[in-house]
Amino acid sequence: MRQLFTSFFLLWSVLSFCQQGTSFIHVDQFGYLPNARKLAVMSDPQVGFNAANSYTPSAVIELRNAADDMVVASYEISEWNNLQTHEASGDRGWWVDFSSYTTPGSYYLFDLDNQIASAEFEIGDHVYNELLKTAGRAFFYNRCGAAKLEEFAGAWSDLASFENPGQDTECRYIYDPNNPELARDLSGGWFDAGDYNKYVTFLWACMNDLLMAYRESTIAFGDDWNIPESGNGIPDILDEIKWELDWLMKMNNPDGTCIIKMGSQNYNENTLSPPSANTDPRFYGPTCTSASIASASVLSQAAVVFGQYASFTGYANQLHAQAVANWNYGVEMASQGMLETDCDDGSIVAGDADWSIEQQEQVLVQTAVYLYEFSYQDDYASYFIDTYQSLPAYTWIDSYSMAFSDAMLNMKNLNYSASLTNDLNAALSTMVQNDFENFMGEETTDLYGAHMPDYSYHWGSNSPKASYGNLNWSVAQLLGEAGAQEHQSKAADFLHYFHGVNPLDLVMLSNMYSFGAEHCVNEIYHTWFYNGTDYDNAILDALGPAPGFVTGGPNQWYSGTFSPPANQPIMKSYLDYNDGFPEVSWEITEPAIYYQAAYLRLLAHFVVYDPGNSVEEVNHLEANLYPNPAQRESYFESVENGQMIVLNTKGQVIQQLAKNQSRLLIRLDEPGLYVLHFLADNGLSLTRKLIIE
Incomplete structure (x- = not known):
């Protein structure tokens, strides 16, 4: 009975052009982990498109079993902020905390006096598992140059795209397009956002988050996303990352220079749906220092991750070598004052991919952390120590500088030296304690529980929204047990925002009805899923957009004329539409790989993989190194035999030793830090630091 009502209500809300804001009781429409905090929001709109709707809840709200409508618990409501209007949303409201209920099952909240129900939701250990796969598969749908067969893509199947003459396999240089000698194979990679272009600097934040x-959440990822590589023994998130890395390597040159972007030369080219329908030529732009530095950052961290797998040892070394070339080039250009900030002149249309000098310098410092982590060469650690304090302190713990915040925390955890670890720990802890923007831990300044500064509700606001959640999770690891619960719960609040705990009562992902959402995004601005195609609207059209794309989010600076999004409280500056110019829906509903990655990272914190397919073991080679620190002599003990390479911090090989017994003696006369690389005969490898006093 309730499901029939819900289906009718959804259809009515879409047809009435007011799909958002359809419910007064806001819950995570996918559900909650059993022992997590469970806080629903009840809203009474005061300002905005739904201000004419009025709601005063019952003093007690029922929790009902969705299978039989039986009441399983009842909870008293509490006023938020003495029923003052929350300025950012235009609503006043109440909270109901049902955290104490932990029994797995399907439920909904019910206001008996008003006969109003929330969306249904699950309580269980794996409520987000299928959601993680679906959000991850958005990257598969964004693959360029790959056939999307029906067995993997379902209704959104398509032939391989941009493989026609003059397109990605023989891409021409934009400033000399008639010169065939400059043609390059730049096939592969992901479409960046709503268009089909591909950018190096734009993928930087995306790849860091992935x-x-x-x-951070290795246990969340399996080998069963139903992409072509599924079942190969490698977590599918790494298969997707490798798809992009392979393209990035093609954009690079051996000398460390890197092409900044590739795509179309006019806005009216390559605008057809589906992607394989496009035949217009494609072009690549110039090499730019920002592209080299972005590439260095991505490849250096990717080398660390892929280096954990025996089957990817050679690949990881290739990534690291290119990252070193990129980084050396960037450092040299920075030292000469030659970092480029106006390299992308727009000859390839759409986004300006340039970076400021400050950002380029920041990413050079960040990259040094991962180059050191992979090689343990002292030069990279020294560069970090010499430069990190010259960067603005606000970037150390900041949602707009997540990659740098991640690097700072990572360098602290690498324990390069006691003094550096202590300095980083003190600096980062102070930044957290100051929290001048009130987005850390148990703050109550937001009716919907996921506060971020007003200025963050801009074009693509869902990106910082996810990043504030990720930052809280990172801070939980920094503070340890003392602050972990508080900040992890706050990270969950940001996740719940994406799943319907927002003034729009909207799941911020496309076409999620088959995955448990009752009110979700029906339209996104994407050339494939454009207005007027079969992929236009999830309810009104034959197919709708592919599921799982994260939309841009509310934008208080929307420049079109539709209201909403215009003339609304900032959190209601949204509309579920995909119209083109002059209504510029790309400012509201355009997805992007960097929004997607930030959300997927946030979601993964709350997923524990339920094994279906086995994945290759990460390099877990059991070994002991003792004593360490040592006086001249140390022993390496392992059941595996193989080759031991001893390097100094400059990367020079000091010794090469064969291990053919259970214990290997390592004798070094000079005091200092050494790096031991052990290559076992079974293909596994291990790296350890050894201190000789």
Whole structure:
């Protein structure tokens, strides 16, 4: 009965052009982990497109079993901020905390007096698992140059795209397009956002979040996303990352220079749906210092991640070598005052891919951390120590500088020296304690529980929204047990925002009805899923957009005329539409790989993989090194035999030793830090630091 009502209500809300804001009781429409905090929001709109709607909830809200509508618990409501209007949303409201209920199942909240129900939701250990796969598969749909067969893509199948003459396999240089000798194979990679272009600098934040998602939440990722590589023994997130890395390597040159972007030369070219329908030529732009530095950052961290797998040892070394070339080039150009900030002149249309000098300098410092982590060469650590304090302190713990914040925390955890670790720990802890923007931990300044500064509700606001959640999770690891619970719960609040705990009552992902959402994004601005195609609207059209794309989010500086998004409280500056010029829906609903990655990283914190397919073991080679620190002599003990390479911090090989017994003696006369690389006969490898006093 309730499901029939819900289906009718959804259809009515879309047809009435007011799909958002359809419910007064806001819950995570996918659900909650059993022992997590569960806080629903009840809203009474005061300002904005839904201000004419009025709601005063019952003093007690029921929790009902969705299978039989039986009441399983009841909870008293509490006023938020003495029923003052929350300026950012235009709503006043109440909270109901049902955290104490932990029994797995399907439920909804019900206001008996008003006969109003929330969306259904699950309580269980794996409520987000299928959601993680679906959000991850958005990258598969964004693959360029890959056939999307029906067995993997379902209704959104398509032939390989941009493989026609003059396109990506023989891409021409934009400033000399008639010169065939300059043609390059730049096939592969992902479409960046709503268009089909591909950018090096734009993928930087995306790849950092994806790589960090895997590093932070390895247990969340399996080998079963139903992409072509599924079942190969490698987590599918790494297969997707490798698809982009392979393209990035093609954009590079051996001398460390890197092409900044590739795409179309006119806005009216390559605008057809589906992607394989496009035949207009494609072009690549100039090499730019920002592209080299972005590439260095991505490849250096990717080398660390892929180096954990025996089957990717050679690949990781290739990534690292190119990262070193990129980084050396960037450092040299920076030392000469030659960093470029106006390299992308727009000859390839759409986004300006240039970076400021400050950002380029920041990413050089960040990259040094991962170059050191991979090689343990002292030069990279020294560069970090010599330069990190010259960067603005606000970037150390900042959602707009997540990659640098991640690097700072990573360098602290690498324990290069006690003094550096202590300095970083003190500096980062102070930044967290100051929290001048009130987005850390248990703050109550936002009715919907996921506060971020007003200025963050801009074009692509869902990107910082996810990053504030990720930052809280990172801070939880920094503070340890003392602050972990508080900040992890706050990270979950940001996740719940994406799943419907927002003034729009909207799941911020496309076409998620088959995955448990009752009110979700129906339209996104994407050339494939454009207005008027079969992929236009998830309810009204034959197919709608592919599921799982994160939309741009509310934008208080929307420049079109539709209201909403115009003339609304900032959190209601949104509309579920994909119209083109002059209504510029790309400012509101355009997806992008960097929004997607930030959300996927946030989601992964709350997923524990339920094994279906096995994945290759990460390099877990059991070994002991003792004593360490040592006086001249140390022993390396392992059941595996192989070759031991001893390097100094400049990367010079000091010794090469064969290990053919259970214990290997390592004798070094000079005091200092050494790096031991052990290559086992079974293909596994291990790196350890050894201090000789």
